[in-house]
Amino acid sequence: MKIADIRATPVSVPLEAPLRHANGCHWGRFVRTIVEVETDTGLLGLGELGGGGESATAAVQALKSYLVGRDPRRIEELRFLIANPTASLYNQRTQLLAAIEFACLDVLGQAWGVPVSDILGGRLRDQVPFASYLFFRYANPVDGSGEVRTVEQLVAQARALKQQSGFRTHKLKGGVFPPRYELECYRALAAALPDDNLRFDPNGVWSTEQAVWFGRHIEDLNNDYLEDPVYGLHGMRRVRERVRMPLATNTVVVGFEQLAANVLQPAVDVILLDTTFWGGIRPCVKAAGICEAFQFGVAVHSSGELGIQLATMLHLGAVVPNLTFAADAHYHHLVDDVIAGGKREYCNGMMPVPTAPGLGITLDRERVAQYHEEFRRLGAYPYDQDPLRPGWAPLIPNSRWADPKDARIPPVPV
Numbered sequence: 001m002k003i004a005d006i007r008a009t010p011v012s013v014p015l016e017a018p019l020r021h022a023n024g025c026h027w028g029r030f031v032r033t034i035v036e037v038e039t040d041t042g043l044l045g046l047g048e049l050g051g052g053g054e055s056a057t058a059a060v061q062a063l064k065s066y067l068v069g070r071d072p073r074r075i076e077e078l079r080f081l082i083a084n085p086t087a088s089l090y091n092q093r094t095q096l097l098a099a100i101e102f103a104c105l106d107v108l109g110q111a112w113g114v115p116v117s118d119i120l121g122g123r124l125r126d127q128v129p130f131a132s133y134l135f136f137r138y139a140n141p142v143d144g145s146g147e148v149r150t151v152e153q154l155v156a157q158a159r160a161l162k163q164q165s166g167f168r169t170h171k172l173k174g175g176v177f178p179p180r181y182e183l184e185c186y187r188a189l190a191a192a193l194p195d196d197n198l199r200f201d202p203n204g205v206w207s208t209e210q211a212v213w214f215g216r217h218i219e220d221l222n223n224d225y226l227e228d229p230v231y232g233l234h235g236m237r238r239v240r241e242r243v244r245m246p247l248a249t250n251t252v253v254v255g256f257e258q259l260a261a262n263v264l265q266p267a268v269d270v271i272l273l274d275t276t277f278w279g280g281i282r283p284c285v286k287a288a289g290i291c292e293a294f295q296f297g298v299a300v301h302s303s304g305e306l307g308i309q310l311a312t313m314l315h316l317g318a319v320v321p322n323l324t325f326a327a328d329a330h331y332h333h334l335v336d337d338v339i340a341g342g343k344r345e346y347c348n349g350m351m352p353v354p355t356a357p358g359l360g361i362t363l364d365r366e367r368v369a370q371y372h373e374e375f376r377r378l379g380a381y382p383y384d385q386d387p388l389r390p391g392w393a394p395l396i397p398n399s400r401w402a403d404p405k406d407a408r409i410p411p412v413p414v
């Protein structure tokens with residue numbers, strides 16, 4: 001079996017409302033690139049890549065000369081072919097490698113008649129638990145719905161998601177407003193959902209002192225962990241010495257060098273594994289094995305997925321024994337998906353692991369065409385910009401917070 005062709009299609013899929021985060025905003029939609037790997041035996045494997053649009057498409061197409069004619073069964077070799085760590089000093093292609101790895105695993109599963117989870121060691125669980133991922137959101141610019149800015153709106157969003165999907169863990173994405181205001185929000189969530197677990201993630205924009213202050217004010221709550229309160233292993237280590245709860249990261253341990261450093265001098269207790277950041281599902285399984293040996297926790301990170309990447313997260317979640325925390329997904333903020341059958345549903349806060357051969361999902365070609373057209377119409381958006389604060393950038397540590405009293409609706413293209 002050989003790879004015969006590779007295709008990339010950028011799509012723009014709408015969100016219920018723009019999602020705000022420490023570095024900017026998702027401007028009311030996700031731009032993702034769908035990657036298709038076709039074999040000479042007529043199989044089609046699916047991958048997915050974040051952001052980028054045209055540049056991601058060009059980057060995928062540039063891999064053709066490396067991959068056409070290669071055997072998709074030799075997945076480990078791909079790492080050295082397209083993301084060799086020393087060559088990567090010149091061209092960082094880890095996320096491209098991830099998209100190709102997803103597609104090759106999908107092809108192999110179809111060729112062998114087994115789900116990807118079987119190739120990875122077999123399912124330990126048939127369903128993966130998820131957290132409700134709560135964001136501060138701007139109002140939808142079309143109909144004014146979906147705003148999450150006030151304490152009351154945030155609690156209502158959490159309650160509605162819990163009722164709809166059965167989540168028992170709630171993650172709040174912070175780092176947008178002043179820490180004192182976000183503390184009030186987080187404590188209100190805890191008071192409204194006293195039996196549920198919580199986690200908070202300000203995306204590493206606090207100073208060590210702010211992080212210690214915040215951490216000490218939430219020590220009495222049901223925290224799974226405090227995620228990336230500061231940027232950098234040394235800052236995390238200083239926070240970890242001063243607050244009584246686990247720290248987690250998807251920022252400062254995103255590769256094996258950093259994982260080794262964290263084993264030798266622990267700064268973080270829980271590693272959030274991202275199938276894209278780590279270069280595929282298999283590197284995440286390998287990292288989970290290292291975490292198991294050294295007794296670190298693992299969870300599944302979300303970098304803003306459509307159904308293809310979501311499937312990779314489900315197969316990962318199915319096979320990792322030490323997954324003791326609910327996974328994260330932005331998925332429920334989407335209005336639609338590009339996979340056949342449309343957007344997948346949660347049941348009791350969980351999602352079933354696909355059991356059909358390969359990743360277990362197929363594309364809905366009409367939806368792909370529709371959302372590709374939307375991409376052509378709207379183009380990409382600057383993820384690291386706030387549409388209501390042109391030219392703004394956060395400092396690290398940040399002091400340029402958004403104003404929680406500002407109720408304007410951003411002028412994002414729709």
Ligand SMILES: [Mg+2]
Nearest residue numbers: 201227228250
């Ligand atoms: Mg995070």
